[in-house]
Amino acid sequence: MSEQEEDHLVLPVSHPSPGAMGPTGYWRNFKPVIDQEKCIKCLLCWLFCPEGTIIRHEDNSVSVDYDYCKGCGVCANECPVNAIKMVPEGEEQ
Amino acid sequence: MTVKLLTGNYTVAEAARLARVKVVAAFPITPQTTIVEKIAEMIEHGEMDAEMIHVESEHSALAAAYGAAAGGVRAFTATSSQGLLYMHEVVWWVAGSRIPLVMAIVTRAIGPPWNIHVSHEDIMDQRDTGWIISIAEDNQEVLDLTLQAFRISEDPRVYLPAMVGLDGFILSHTTMPVDVPSQEEVDSWLPPRSPGPYVIEPGSGVIMGNIPPDEDYMRMRKAMQTAMRNAERVIMEVEEEYYKLTGRRYGGLLECYRCSDAKYAVVLMGTWAGNAKEAADRLREKGYPVGVARIRYIRPFPSMLLREKLGGMKGVMVMDRSVSMGRGGPLFLEVAEALRSKPSMMSVIAGVGGVDVGVDDISSLVEKFIGKVEERGHVYIDEYWYGV
Amino acid sequence: MVNIKELPSKTLLMPGNAACPGCPETLGLRYVSMALGDKAVLVIPAGCSSVIQGIYPKSGIGFPILNIVFAAAASAASGLARAYKIRGLEDAQVVVWAGDGGTGDIGIQALSGAAERNENIIYICVDNEAYMNTGIQRSSLTPYGAWTTTTWTGKKEHKKDVPLIMIAHGAPYVATASVGFPTDFIEKLRRAASIKGLKYIHLHAPCPVGWRFDPSKTVEVAKLAVQTGIWVLYEYRGGVFRISPLSRPYAKKERRKPLKEYLKLQGRFRHLGEDDVKVLEAYIEERWKLYLNMEKTLGSKAT
Ligand SMILES: Cc1ncc(C[n+]2csc(CCOP(=O)(O)OP(=O)(O)O)c2C)c(N)n1
Ligand code: SF4
Ligand code: SF4
Ligand code: SF4
Ligand SMILES: [Mg+2]
Numbered sequence: 001m002s003e004q005e006e007d008h009l010v011l012p013v014s015h016p017s018p019g020a021m022g023p024t025g026y027w028r029n030f031k032p033v034i035d036q037e038k039c040i041k042c043l044l045c046w047l048f049c050p051e052g053t054i055i056r057h058e059d060n061s062v063s064v065d066y067d068y069c070k071g072c073g074v075c076a077n078e079c080p081v082n083a084i085k086m087v088p089e090g091e092e093q
Numbered sequence: 094m095t096v097k098l099l100t101g102n103y104t105v106a107e108a109a110r111l112a113r114v115k116v117v118a119a120f121p122i123t124p125q126t127t128i129v130e131k132i133a134e135m136i137e138h139g140e141m142d143a144e145m146i147h148v149e150s151e152h153s154a155l156a157a158a159y160g161a162a163a164g165g166v167r168a169f170t171a172t173s174s175q176g177l178l179y180m181h182e183v184v185w186w187v188a189g190s191r192i193p194l195v196m197a198i199v200t201r202a203i204g205p206p207w208n209i210h211v212s213h214e215d216i217m218d219q220r221d222t223g224w225i226i227s228i229a230e231d232n233q234e235v236l237d238l239t240l241q242a243f244r245i246s247e248d249p250r251v252y253l254p255a256m257v258g259l260d261g262f263i264l265s266h267t268t269m270p271v272d273v274p275s276q277e278e279v280d281s282w283l284p285p286r287s288p289g290p291y292v293i294e295p296g297s298g299v300i301m302g303n304i305p306p307d308e309d310y311m312r313m314r315k316a317m318q319t320a321m322r323n324a325e326r327v328i329m330e331v332e333e334e335y336y337k338l339t340g341r342r343y344g345g346l347l348e349c350y351r352c353s354d355a356k357y358a359v360v361l362m363g364t365w366a367g368n369a370k371e372a373a374d375r376l377r378e379k380g381y382p383v384g385v386a387r388i389r390y391i392r393p394f395p396s397m398l399l400r401e402k403l404g405g406m407k408g409v410m411v412m413d414r415s416v417s418m419g420r421g422g423p424l425f426l427e428v429a430e431a432l433r434s435k436p437s438m439m440s441v442i443a444g445v446g447g448v449d450v451g452v453d454d455i456s457s458l459v460e461k462f463i464g465k466v467e468e469r470g471h472v473y474i475d476e477y478w479y480g481v
Numbered sequence: 482m483v484n485i486k487e488l489p490s491k492t493l494l495m496p497g498n499a500a501c502p503g504c505p506e507t508l509g510l511r512y513v514s515m516a517l518g519d520k521a522v523l524v525i526p527a528g529c530s531s532v533i534q535g536i537y538p539k540s541g542i543g544f545p546i547l548n549i550v551f552a553a554a555a556s557a558a559s560g561l562a563r564a565y566k567i568r569g570l571e572d573a574q575v576v577v578w579a580g581d582g583g584t585g586d587i588g589i590q591a592l593s594g595a596a597e598r599n600e601n602i603i604y605i606c607v608d609n610e611a612y613m614n615t616g617i618q619r620s621s622l623t624p625y626g627a628w629t630t631t632t633w634t635g636k637k638e639h640k641k642d643v644p645l646i647m648i649a650h651g652a653p654y655v656a657t658a659s660v661g662f663p664t665d666f667i668e669k670l671r672r673a674a675s676i677k678g679l680k681y682i683h684l685h686a687p688c689p690v691g692w693r694f695d696p697s698k699t700v701e702v703a704k705l706a707v708q709t710g711i712w713v714l715y716e717y718r719g720g721v722f723r724i725s726p727l728s729r730p731y732a733k734k735e736r737r738k739p740l741k742e743y744l745k746l747q748g749r750f751r752h753l754g755e756d757d758v759k760v761l762e763a764y765i766e767e768r769w770k771l772y773l774n775m776e777k778t779l780g781s782k783a784t
Binding site: 115118147148149150152154156157159161162165166168183186294295296297300301302303304305309 | 594
């Protein structure tokens, strides 16, 4: 095909990818910090995280994907044992 | 190949059947209605292996046909006038997504007041949408253009949807002999629908239409224009192959009738080109060297061909069956641009809303135009309403 | 019953999408993914979820998606479903994911058509009770009293009951759900996936931006809507109407939490006077009476 013929197929087609709007860490105000001692592995934070940034491990323990967590605080609000604290960004835990 | 007596609308239905369309979604509107009825009948009687989606509107008709096409099957719809305007949002959407699809447009006036007769406002309103747009002169050509529309739309160099226009009542409801190829003949020439540019299905990972950066959006629009340019050649190729199958060809984007030695030409599109051809014959008997250039494809527009065939003539008269309010005859404007207004030119607006225009009308218009040109050397009449 | 621990740990909702923090639509999409997995193909009309996908050539929603004009979701989905049928893709699930505006307002004609034809699709209305994408304008599904940018003194009309309209269409499956009760929603989705024809699920989706509450409260507000009885979970299936177990306790007025607990969390209701609250309470009572009556008359058949 000539050059012209190839230019004709710029399709409005995207593909699944994390970070379609880039990372969130730079604008997030609060971040969730999980107290693993307190955690009872109920998975409610994982279930209710709107972003899918509570990472669920093999043993049903949980951690946070800080690249993309938006700091909404739903996880902290839903944790039945208050094992998650929302900590201002930049402050040490 | 068998000759059948068919109305334009039944010809459309026949073409959809022969093309092995798998999904038809359509909503009735005069004068398109008998297409929907015929296809429904063929499907219900087992003569056509397709699904009919009995949608509740034209907006849905095109959206449903589009959904089917995006899901990887050959789809078809048809509409007219108000229905075409009602689906206009989806018309753009289909083209922008580059999904192959074919739609018949039975041309009709737009209200108010209500008028169901032939006029070209509806189809002319679609020029900017990114659809390939063709328009027939008779029912034979309705069949030929419709079958070819599938090949053109599905060509990987194009991937744009295609409309086929036929004039309301004059073709849609008039019976003419039509040479219909057999299913085997069509199958040998039209392969099953390819996946197209992409198919939306489980596992495809295809997301169609989310927000791009503005530059990418603009790149996509430019790509559609490039595809339109590619289509110019694809249309010629497809017609040549079709010629080998059927022995019929018309000249691609533009049909030229007695143009080669003509000094004057009438440019127009649709059924009244037949009258124009007859008028040219009569005028030639009187000694006027007149030809007819019939626009077969409104998009891509035959600018180059017009320049090549008509650029050296003394005068070109363009007949419009619609008006761009506040500007003039839309076909005239496009032809004038293509010819850079080198020949003398005249814009005639006539036949709007079904007003009859016969052979005599056209020949007297041409005669007057020629008279003016001969008298003054060069004329440019940018708007002349004939008949009212 | 759905067991949380057995749900897939990865979903097709991609982190780093364009949703606001605490978004109920991404929450809902995660549950759709958990329930239907990679068999689902989404049809998304204009709305927040068209934006949530993020920027081309990436998408933060990982399902195959046909984005479509605002009014045509159910129609485009009909076409897709027919194509899959013709191609023998038996286990593909065509899912419409449309807002309350795309469902109850501009898209209701197409939805009605698809329901009457009983197209084989799952239609989910993600109801955040206003046009959020364009900046919180009222929809016909905005509740009485709510502030929006087109109802500055509070909406004067009640919420349109779209699920009831769908029941009136004779759809084989109609259910209500809430992002606050994912296991119920997932169960309903799975049931819907096993039924041929048009399945309609109306998902209540509290939006922190439009309802004016803290993004950490999305789930809490959603739960309160059910616990105060203003949102009722039910299922209509094969002609049988049933209040879902999670809503069952709130059939009794005494068991409901005070409506004010729900209202006071939301800035959109801040201006409400006592009379307005009474209007809403009366509305809740009337809805419950209707649903309980429906259960009585349409609940006899065993399934
Ligand atoms: C035909 C048309 N009219 C208006 C719009 C503008 N518009 C885009 S999304 C939207 C509101 C969406 O509301 P809803 O369906 O409730 O979805 P939400 O954004 O709340 O998720 C409007 C009015 C449009 N895209 N198309
Ligand atoms: S703060 Fe919000 S986004 Fe971040 S992990 Fe918790 S629920 Fe998820
Ligand atoms: S909600 Fe709390 S207890 Fe449950 S898994 Fe998360 S951190 Fe652990
Ligand atoms: S406005 Fe509401 S529904 Fe829309 S993206 Fe933001 S949080 Fe989600
Ligand atoms: Mg909404």
